[in-house]
Amino acid sequence: MFSNRYIFIYASVMVIIVAAVLSSAATYLKPYQERNIRTEKIMDILKSVKIDADKADAETLYNKYIVEELALNTAGDAISIYKNQGFEKGDLRPFDIKLKTELKKKQFLDAGKKVDGEPAFPMYICKHDNKTFYIIPLRGKGLWGPIWGNIALEDDFKTVYGVTFGHKGETPGLGAEIATLAFQDQFVGKTIFDDNYKFTSIDVVKGGIATMPADQQIHGVDAISGGTITSHAVASMIRDCLSNYEAYIKKQIK
Amino acid sequence: MSEAVKQKEPLFSPKNKKLIFNPLSKENPITVQVLGICSALAVTAKLEPAFVMSVSVMAVLAAANVIISMLRNTIPSRIRIIVQLVIVAALVILVDQVLKAFAYDVSKQLSVFVGLIITNCILMGRLEAFAMGNKPWPAFLDGIGNAMGYAWILITIAFVRELFGSGTIWNYPVMENLGLYDIGYKNNGFMILPPMALIVVGIIIWIQRSRDKELVEEK
Numbered sequence: 001m002f003s004n005r006y007i008f009i010y011a012s013v014m015v016i017i018v019a020a021v022l023s024s025a026a027t028y029l030k031p032y033q034e035r036n037i038r039t040e041k042i043m044d045i046l047k048s049v050k051i052d053a054d055k056a057d058a059e060t061l062y063n064k065y066i067v068e069e070l071a072l073n074t075a076g077d078a079i080s081i082y083k084n085q086g087f088e089k090g091d092l093r094p095f096d097i098k099l100k101t102e103l104k105k106k107q108f109l110d111a112g113k114k115v116d117g118e119p120a121f122p123m124y125i126c127k128h129d130n131k132t133f134y135i136i137p138l139r140g141k142g143l144w145g146p147i148w149g150n151i152a153l154e155d156d157f158k159t160v161y162g163v164t165f166g167h168k169g170e171t172p173g174l175g176a177e178i179a180t181l182a183f184q185d186q187f188v189g190k191t192i193f194d195d196n197y198k199f200t201s202i203d204v205v206k207g208g209i210a211t212m213p214a215d216q217q218i219h220g221v222d223a224i225s226g227g228t229i230t231s232h233a234v235a236s237m238i239r240d241c242l243s244n245y246e247a248y249i250k251k252q253i254k
Numbered sequence: 255m256s257e258a259v260k261q262k263e264p265l266f267s268p269k270n271k272k273l274i275f276n277p278l279s280k281e282n283p284i285t286v287q288v289l290g291i292c293s294a295l296a297v298t299a300k301l302e303p304a305f306v307m308s309v310s311v312m313a314v315l316a317a318a319n320v321i322i323s324m325l326r327n328t329i330p331s332r333i334r335i336i337v338q339l340v341i342v343a344a345l346v347i348l349v350d351q352v353l354k355a356f357a358y359d360v361s362k363q364l365s366v367f368v369g370l371i372i373t374n375c376i377l378m379g380r381l382e383a384f385a386m387g388n389k390p391w392p393a394f395l396d397g398i399g400n401a402m403g404y405a406w407i408l409i410t411i412a413f414v415r416e417l418f419g420s421g422t423i424w425n426y427p428v429m430e431n432l433g434l435y436d437i438g439y440k441n442n443g444f445m446i447l448p449p450m451a452l453i454v455v456g457i458i459i460w461i462q463r464s465r466d467k468e469l470v471e472e473k
Contacts, residue, residue, distance in 0.1 A: 002330035014337060018344045025351055040358065144366070169366045173299030173419060173446040179432060225443055232273035 012030065041095075048150035048162045049126050051135045054250025066135075068125040069094035073118050074106065075248030094122035099139040099241075100146075106244065121244045123196040126152070133161055136245055143229040147178065147237060151187070156248045158193035160202070165234065175230030186221040192242055194219070197253060198247050204235040265391070273395040279466070284407040285459045286469060289375040294408055295451040297367050301424045304412035305458045306360050308351075308369055308405030312372055312398060314345045315380060319397035321345075322361035322385040329386070332371045339372075376404055411454045419445030 002010075042058045046065065053061045056063030063085070071080035071094040087093075097120055105119040124135040136159065138149040145168030152161040163184050170176040177183055189200050199220040204210060206228055209220040223231035263270075283289045298306045321341055322329070329337050353361035361368070371377070380400050385393045385462045416422055421429030421441045429435060444450055463469045 002332070006331055007330045009334060010328070011336070014340060018340055021345055022344055029351050029355040033351070033358075036354065036358040167361075171299075172297070172303055173415075226446060254458055 044164050044166065045124055045135055045137070045150050048135055048164045049128055049140045049151040050162050053126060055235065065126050065128050066124050070123045070125065071097060071120040072123055072245065073120055073242055074246045076245075076249075076251045078248075079118075079143070092120060094120075094124070098120045099137055099148075103139060103240070106198060119244075121241075123245065123248070131155065136242060138165075138237050139243040140233055140240060142167050142170050142233045143175050144171070147230070147233055149234075151238065151242070153192070156192065157253055158191045158197070160187045160190050160192065164189040167230075170230050171227065173226075174224065175227040177187045177232055178230055179226060183221075189218075190221065191218050192238075193249075199243065201239040201242055202235070204231040206231065257309065270392060270395050273392055273401035274402070277396075277399040278406065279403075279462070280402045280469070282403045282462075283376045283379070283400050284404060284455065285462055287376075287379070289379055290404055291452075291455070293367065293370060293374055294404075294455060295409060296370070296447040297364070297414040298408055298415055299419065299446050299452050300416050301409065301412045303364055303367065304408045305405075306364055307371075308401065308408050310349050310364070311370055311371055311374065311376070311404055312401035313349055314342065315377055316394055316397035318342050318377060319380060319385040319393040320390045322381050323388055323390045323393035326386050326388075334386065335378075335382075338378060342377050342381070342461070343372050353419050376400055407458060410458065411451055414454050415445045415450060418442050419450070 013176045039055055039058050042062045043053050043055075046053045046058070046061055049065070051061060051065060067083065067131045069082040070078045071090065071092050073079050078089065080092040080094060081088040081092055082095070099122070102119040102121055105115045105117070108115045109119065122137055124137075126133040126135055132155045134153045134155070136151050136153070138151060140147055147165065147167040147170065149163060149165035151163045153159065154161050165178040165184060167176060167179060170178065187202060192199065192201055194200050203212075203220045205220045206223045209217045212220050277283060281287065284291065284294055293307065297303045318338070318341055322338060325337070336445075346369065349371075350361065353364070353368065354428075372379065382395060384396045390394070413423065419442060421427060421435075429441070429464065
């Protein structure tokens with residue numbers, strides 16, 4: 001039999017050793033993990049304009065094709081412009097904006113609560129093949145955890161050129177299918193505004209877009225069978241995120 | 255002076271071999287002991303996550319078995335479950351962190367399931383039943399053996415589910431290349447849903463018992 005004293009000492013020593021091992025592992029691995037996350041963000045942004053980057057050349061391609069980063073407020077003004085590796089206006093690097101925080105700020109503001117500073121939303125301007133694309137990052141809540149993505153608009157600001165979606169833990173084979181090309185390719189050529197530039201977003205329709213009126217089908221894509229909640233989540237993510245850019249886009253097209 | 259030096263047991267003695275090979279069939283953790291069923295449902299919709307999950311379980315189970323076995327004489331029995339849990343949890347976090355740092359794509363695939371290794375009954379079962387009473391080397395073999403037993407069932411289920419549910423094997427579109435879609439074949443959406451995993455496990459158990467009568471219980 002072991003005495004109580006022994007048990008207490010044993011447990012304390014064990015916990016301290018485990019804590020030390022885990023925290024040193026976390027500290028040691030953190031730079032690698034952060035680099036992975038950053039590279040992934042760059043690769044995602046580039047993928048939405050159909051530039052395939054791998055881990056090695058992601059940074060180079062990003063600097064080559066993304067010519068401008070904007071941070072926009074909800075009134076549609078740029079509060080920060082980052083261009084050619086330097087700030088043209090403001091001092092907030094749009095790439096480093098945490099969309100989650102900004103969306104929360106927006107949500108608080110809408111609910112009439114006070115927040116520190118106004119929400120700022122990033123937009124990336126890409127020049128590729130003599131065309132200009134406007135890339136808007138997305139973030140929302142899926143069924144099991146966060147979902148995110150990027151949507152690239154053509155220079156009429158309404159036609160979708162490409163999208164990417166990612167997720168933390170949607171059900172494999174069901175909700176997780178949002179990360180597949182088959183789902184994402186449906187968005188290409190759809191529009192987020194109608195002809196009069198009224199914001200329509202893009203809906204993810206259960207039962208398929210065949211159930212929509214023919215003139216509305218340009219604003220919808222098919223949902224995933226068995227992934228209804230994730231499909232809805234994608235639709236509301238697109239709506240919520242894009243609506244923050246409505247003011248800016250309306251200023252640009254006039 | 256007695257020369258009764260104990261004969262050193264060879265590393266792969268028949269007894270040790272059993273530790274590896276028994277869990278593959280007669281003592282399979284999933285089909286015979288019915289442990290770890292929850293993760294067998296969760297990660298087997300596709301082959302890739304099932305495979306990486308199996309490898310992670312193997313790493314954690316083997317390491318935890320060895321560590322617990324080395325500590326077995328010092329662990330106070332009143333807190334042994336806590337000690338086992340802390341060690342398993344620490345190993346799982348380590349595996350998760352390492353995957354995130356060096357195999358980021360794979361870790362994204364597995365998402366929450368790596369964390370769920372902690373709750374896998376096979377781990378606690380092996381630690382309690384084997385590692386607490388055996389030397390590190392047999393404990394290591396036992397860990398590898400049980401993880402293999404877990405792995406082959408998982409991979410079989412995932413193979414069946416992915417093939418008939420999504421029409422692919424390791425994301426390679428088999429059914430499409432065979433031209434089956436053109437003659438009216440459709441993927442079975444039911445295969446992707448968790449209940450199908452149980453049905454596939456059931457079929458494996460059925461086949462196994464019909465071949466090995468020892469496993470059939472007396473009424």
